[in-house]
Amino acid sequence: MFTRRSVLATPVALAACNPFASAEPAPSGPIPSLKDIAPFPIGAALSSAHLDDPDWRALAKQQLSQLTTEWELKMEYVLQDGPGTPYRFEAPDRIAAFARDNNMRLYCTTLVWYSQGASWLNDLSDSDFRKGFDDYIAAVTGRYAGQAVGWDCVNEAVAEDGDGLRDCIWSQRLGGKEAYIERSFEKAREADPDTVLFLNDYNLEYLPRKRRTFLNLVEKLMSRGVPIGGIGNQAHLDIEAPVGSSAAFLRDAASLGLPIHVSELDFPKHHEGLIDTRTEPQKRAQQIAHVRDLAEAYMALPAAQQFGFTTWGLRDPDSWLLREEGKNWPDASPLFFDAQSRPNPAFQTAVDAFSGKS
Numbered sequence: 001m002f003t004r005r006s007v008l009a010t011p012v013a014l015a016a017c018n019p020f021a022s023a024e025p026a027p028s029g030p031i032p033s034l035k036d037i038a039p040f041p042i043g044a045a046l047s048s049a050h051l052d053d054p055d056w057r058a059l060a061k062q063q064l065s066q067l068t069t070e071w072e073l074k075m076e077y078v079l080q081d082g083p084g085t086p087y088r089f090e091a092p093d094r095i096a097a098f099a100r101d102n103n104m105r106l107y108c109t110t111l112v113w114y115s116q117g118a119s120w121l122n123d124l125s126d127s128d129f130r131k132g133f134d135d136y137i138a139a140v141t142g143r144y145a146g147q148a149v150g151w152d153c154v155n156e157a158v159a160e161d162g163d164g165l166r167d168c169i170w171s172q173r174l175g176g177k178e179a180y181i182e183r184s185f186e187k188a189r190e191a192d193p194d195t196v197l198f199l200n201d202y203n204l205e206y207l208p209r210k211r212r213t214f215l216n217l218v219e220k221l222m223s224r225g226v227p228i229g230g231i232g233n234q235a236h237l238d239i240e241a242p243v244g245s246s247a248a249f250l251r252d253a254a255s256l257g258l259p260i261h262v263s264e265l266d267f268p269k270h271h272e273g274l275i276d277t278r279t280e281p282q283k284r285a286q287q288i289a290h291v292r293d294l295a296e297a298y299m300a301l302p303a304a305q306q307f308g309f310t311t312w313g314l315r316d317p318d319s320w321l322l323r324e325e326g327k328n329w330p331d332a333s334p335l336f337f338d339a340q341s342r343p344n345p346a347f348q349t350a351v352d353a354f355s356g357k358s
């Protein structure tokens with residue numbers, strides 16, 4: 001989901017003390033491979049349709065060591081044919097096969113999310129609801145046991161403003177907000193004893209109260225022996241916010257000792273609002289500054305906590321931000337590669353950070 005927009009300083013103020021002044025040019029010559037440079041897995045989200053695009057496949061094989069199922073392992077796809085119909089797996093099975101055939105890790109999202117699945121279970125009795133929920137997690141998690149290196153087990157459990165946990169069908173029908181979360185992790189662990197189970201959320205770098213609520217929840221789950229294995233920081237970056245908040249969140253999160261997955265990185269240069277006073281170089285420089293903040297802070301984590309660094313799409317046109325169901329921002333250019341698989345300016349920032357040059 002997306003962050004609020006801060007008001008940008010005027011160009012005069014930026015010119016006077018512009019922290020974004022130096023936008024490195026895109027690299028010339030052969031494109032470095034992020035997966036070969038980084039000391040941790042480099043991922044991207046995809047739909048199975050991307051597998052039919054030879055340019056996407058070529059770039060993915062060059063750059064990626066991990067794939068995330070963007071939407072085809074969510075209830076909206078698996079249960080698309082409604083209650084009582086067979087689960088749908090043909091699309092995620094294609095992604096799993098491509099990952100396996102190309103020696104890439106498979107990361108899956110998401111088992112339980114406040115925003116999906118209600119229509120499927122809503123009319124069931126309480127006992128049938130619980131059974132339906134448990135059976136779904138067992139079937140979906142179990143299908144990829146032995147291949148899925150990790151799951152977003154519960155997605156976006158914290159309230160939008162950070163004031164407690166979201167109320168949703170799962171909390172209403174499974175005994176409360178913490179109860180459904182614990183049940184989700186326990187049932188997923190029963191189905192796959194090895195996959196790493198993550199709690200995933202967004203805006204953790206921008207909303208201190210949301211960060212505190214999220215980290216307190218993680219700590220509580222850990223103290224109760226709930227099998228939470230990692231923290232997912234979606235990292236949908238607001239490049240008009242002050243630089244430094246990504247590093248601040250990672251420092252706080254690292255104190256819990258769990259692996260951390262940058263799970264959905266994008267950094268759109270689009271401005272929400274009527275007037276955008278930034279020049280293109282200033283926008284690119286802002287992207288570079290925020291990617292540098294995140295990438296360098298991630299590099300500073302202990303190796304055991306560097307689970308993986310995933311962008312939410314591979315090339316700009318692959319991003320949800322450009323799509324109708326997303327933000328419909330054609331000018332977003334939110335990822336490391338453009339429509340022709342050429343590096344965007346922020347790519348070199350990642351290369352420098354992951355190779356220890358910056």
Ligand code: G3I
Pocket residue numbers: 001047070071074076109155202234264320323325
């Ligand atoms: O591909 C079908 C198309 O054939 C069909 O005509 C069309 C209309 O029904 O739907 C298309 O599928 C859409 C799919 O995105 C691919 O574009 C689904 O309806 C739509 O629901 C799905 O949206 C996904 C969304 O989560 C909801 O699952 C986005 O791709 C995905 O980027 C977005 O990702 C979320 C993360 O899971 C959580 N964090 C925020 C992030 C962005 O919202």
